[in-house]
Every structure is written in structure tokens, then in C-alpha cells.
Amino acid sequence: MKKRQISKRFLLLAALGGIGAGSLAGCSSQQTTDSTEITATTDQQQEMNISQESFGTTPEGEEATLYTLTNAQGMQVQITDYGATITSLLTPDREGELGDVVLGFDSMEGYKSQEYVKSGPYFGAIVGRYGNRIAKGRFTLNGEEYQLATNNGENHLHGGLQGFDKVLWQAEPLPQQNALRLTYVSPDGQEGYPGTLTTTVTYTLTNDNEVKIDYEAKTDKPTPVNLTNHSYFNLAAGEAEDALGHVVTINADKYTVVDESLIPTGELRDLEGTVMDFREPQTIGARVKQVEGGGYDHNYVLNNTDDSLKKAATVYEPTSGRVMEVFTTEPGIQFYSGNFLDGTITGSGGKVYEQHYGFALETQHFPDSPNQPKFPSTILEPGNTYETTTVYKFSTREDGQ
Template structure:
């Protein structure tokens, strides 16, 4: 087993300090580049029948990581996804969060955790190499209650598994719901419409025009939302005018050990990604807002449906839906999540 770990600094005038970049690698050619700005995945290069390709979306102009309009690769929070009107009530008090998605709150706010430098260090064990990122957030930051701290550790092993282990807590009661926002294209370029997706979920959440859950849990059977068997992403895409941007519910609670949520496969290259998580569901987003105005690292335009997100977390807007699994964490109670991204060639 030959696991590798390296580090370098990248200097860009747009950033107020150098960006620390870490590269994890295994003996099969799988490599992961991580950055301390946003605790982000900048690149995952994976082997396939057509060689080694970068299977995540990124920017040709690295300065665009500063504004990162598509949230490429970052850890988002304190709450991932949307909170309707950016409002919730807790302990007889109302909270107004930053509204950065029309009238709603998205991915922790315009200046959330994904927009900041995290402290970081790398480490190596006999069976894996990794990087740990930590960050603190003051009471009232983006409207959230309590002084907050989070730790996110990435680790890679020789079996092709990239693990992301999350922990967090605050000194006041409040919602916590973290996730990773990487975009995957297992072909390395072009669109993902011919790639096959499987989602281990019988239900999904109905949403309103602002993509806020209505509270209704709908069966996938007989609809374009049914991915219980492998299906090309583009096969029934036209049934959803805006594309896929919904939450699939695998179970009604978190679990102690990661279970399979999703499988993505590119038939041409044979690259396969399995997502396992402790979380009850996954947001599948089909890259609907990529508009071709920016270029990826290889110089290709970042086109609509050029990549998909598979974001494991608790249901969006759960803080406003008593029937959903709760994102509310008591003061000093630990939050935990573990997700595995397992790469292989079939």
C-alpha cells in the first residue's frame, strides 16, 4: 500500500493570505486535493477505463474560488440547504438568519463557513492519510444562536474511500446540519445526462416555487423521481422544468454507521461512485444553474448539467417542520456525521 500526502501554498492576490493545498493519494491513482479556504475539495482525480480524470468541477481562474458562485467543493453550514424565509423559532425566541437566496437562507448565509479560512493540519496513519479542518463562529454570526465550533476531517485509504467525518457543537441550543457541496462528473467533462444514478430512497420531499419543503413526503414510484434502479440522469429530466434539486428521504433518522444512499456510474469509463452516510437522506442537484459563463480547470465552459451534487444531510428546513428529523442540537451536545465516497471502476 502506497499512500501519499503532500502540502503546498498557493498565493492569489484576491485572497488576504496564502491558501494551503493538501493532496492525498493512494496506490491506484486516486488523488484528492483539499484547500483550507472553505475546507473544500478542489479536485478528485480518479482512474477509469480511459485513464485518470478529474471528476469534480472546479474553476480555471483560481481567484473565482473566493466568490465561488456555485459552492464548488466547500463545507456548507451551519445549516446546509434552504431555510424558508431564513426564520425559525426556538425556546420562545424568533431568529432571523441571513437571506441570501431570495427571501430564503441558503447554505449558512452569504458569509457562512464556506467563505472562510479554516485552521488545518495533515496526518498519516498506517491505513489512511488525512487532513483536519477546524473553525469557530461567534454567537449571532449569520443570525445563528451560540458560539459555535466545527471540525471536519477528510481521509483517504487504499480501497478508494474518501471519508468525511464531521463534528460540531455550540454553547446555545440551535440548528446544525453540515454537508459537502462537491459537483461530480465521472466522465471528467461534458454533461452528466448519460451517467446512471441510483438513490436508495422510496420518498422525496415536495417543494414550493422557492424550493422550500412543503412538509409533504411523496412516493417516488411511477414518477421521474424514481431512481431506485440505475437510471440515466437525463432520461426523465424534462419532466422537471428546472431540473432536479430535491431531497430524497432514505430513512426517518440518522444512523450510527454509514449506509448506502446513492450510486453514480459513468458507463463509458466505468467510474463508479458510491455515497454512504449516517444521514437520513440526500439532496440531488443536477447542476441546473450552471450557465456556461465560467470555465472549468480544463478550459471547458461550466455548462448546465455539467456536474451533479449529492449532498448528505438532514432534511432541508427541518427546523420549521416538527415532522422531520430534528437539526436542533442542545447546548454543548455534540453533532456528528460520517459520509464515505467510495470510488471504483466497473
């Protein structure tokens, strides 16, 4: 694939940036025929890089592009404008060796394959308008009943038959922030939703090894909105047969109880004494076979439910030493243990994705909120702006810590 460089090098003025940190100042720039170089005149020069290349064609025949963001430590995230999807995420282990810690494909061919389309795992994509399930695909808003597309039995899941994961987004690289902004306009009536919804998702890769995701949406009619990223993680980076040895901690005392079709009953149940309890570190595999339905696929009610950025979960992989911390402004997080992976999909590097090979931690509002008046509202009104932030922060720890 021919590579088109858009911002070859960035030498950042600030020291290692935290969440949302860093702006360029006192810089000189030099243009060449195929790249732009921006140099900061400080003692602490941080190299950051964005490049782009062809990723193949979408099912509709449109040209998809792959964007690669690299930070000063060499950490790298790749994102395609098809579905605003994270396709690869290279992070160091305790020895400093980089490995890909998300499930995905090397080209559009994987995302178009019959096996992937049939099983629908949403690897790394932005899902919407409504992430998670809405019962029977129906809800009533301001006295009017809306019928959405149903694609999960009789229920609506992750935006329907053609959700935000299956469309081409408009991409805008933001080199000074080492970020990629993606925008999609969902027309009134798409998948049954009311109102034209304009959504912007901005991925930022910081020098603190954080992938920060900022979501923003506006509408011209009241409509439900619940956006999330659906990345599957395996912090062993292919060096383990599954993710069951990962040690998980979730900062929640309650979860939303669901029925047999994974629709909430409305009950928020205490985790104490249940196999759902991850308040203290537990491996995914310790009790996964005791969970009804073949594994975890449940929404956890975070202890701090205001809109501040708070730690929602921590995951540690002992063999590699990798640690992932999840911060969010959302009130909930869906923990999914890859129950429906079945070995029919072969991903990047020829890896076969068997059951529990990866797990997801999807920050969100609660499932079926439009039909659950006691849950935090997901209705976006005209004139208001939907704004949420999630951060996946990566680090390592020594063995036994």
C-alpha cells in the same frame, strides 16, 4: 507555486484499508531536511502521501493552502483550507487512466472570480451552519425568533452571505491516517445563528479509493446544524459535454415535496410513478426535462433513516466505466443536476461548465427542518456532539455490466 512537503511518504502497515481502517505499528522513521519517511516492515507496503503548497490569497488577503492526499493506487484528492473545499479528485477509469471527476479551479483566482461569486455554485465546499434552505431565513428556538441572513431570494441558503464555504479553516495534516483535519470556529451571532459553534471536518483518503468525510461540531447555545460537502461530480472527467448520461440509483422511496422557492411543504411523497423515481437505475437525462424548475434539486428521504452508515446512492458513467457509491449516516440526500450552471464559469483545465455539466449528491438532514417539526431535528444542544460520516467510494466496471 513553491511546494512545501510535509509528509512525503508513508508506507502503511495494514493491507488495503476499509472505512476508517489502518494504524501504523512496527515502523521505523528517518528524517531529512524537507520530508519525513515512515516505513512499515511488512510484506504489503502501501504508499500514501500528503503534500501542501500555496493556493493564492483569499478575498480577505489571507494565504490559502492546497493539500494533496494520494493513496497507494495513485488516486488523489486536493483540498484547500479556504472553505474546506475539495478542488480536484483524480480517479481511474476502466483503463486505469486518472481523470478529475469534480468541478473546481486550479487556484484561488477561480473562487474569487466575479462569475463564480455571482452564481455561487459552492464547488466542493463545506456548507454550513445549515446546508440547504431555511424559509425566509427565520426560525423559532426555545421561544425566541432568530432572523438569519437571506441570500436565496427571501430564503437562507447554505449558511448565508458568508457561510463556511467563504472562510479560512485551520488545517492539520494527519499523515498516519492519510487524512486532513480542518477546524472552524463560528462566533455567536454569525449570519444570525445563536451560539459559538466549533466545527471539525476530517477528510480521509483510503486505499480502497474512498473519500471519507467525518463531521463533528459542538456549541455553547442551542443552534441548528446541518453540514454537508457540495462537490459537483462528472465521472466522465471532461470527456462528455454534460453529466446527463450518468446512471443514478438512489435508495429512497420518498422525497420532500417543495414549493416554487424550493422550500419543503412538509409532505413526504412516494416516488412511485413520478419523474423523481431513481429506485431503479436511470440516466439523469432520461426525464430531467419533465422536472418542474428545470431539473432535479430535491431532498430524498433515505429508506434507512437511523444513524448507521448505509448506502444512499450509486452512480455509473458508461463511457469511462467509473462507479461512485455514496454511504452516509444522514437521513437524506439532496440530488442536484446542475440546473443553474450556465456556461459563464470556466473551471480547471479550461472546461466550460454548461448546464447539467455536473451533479451533486449532498448528504444531509432535510431542508427547513427548524420550521418543520415532523422532520428529524437539526438542533444541537450544548454538551452534545454533532457527528456524521459520509463516504464517496470509487471503482470501475466493465462495459455492459
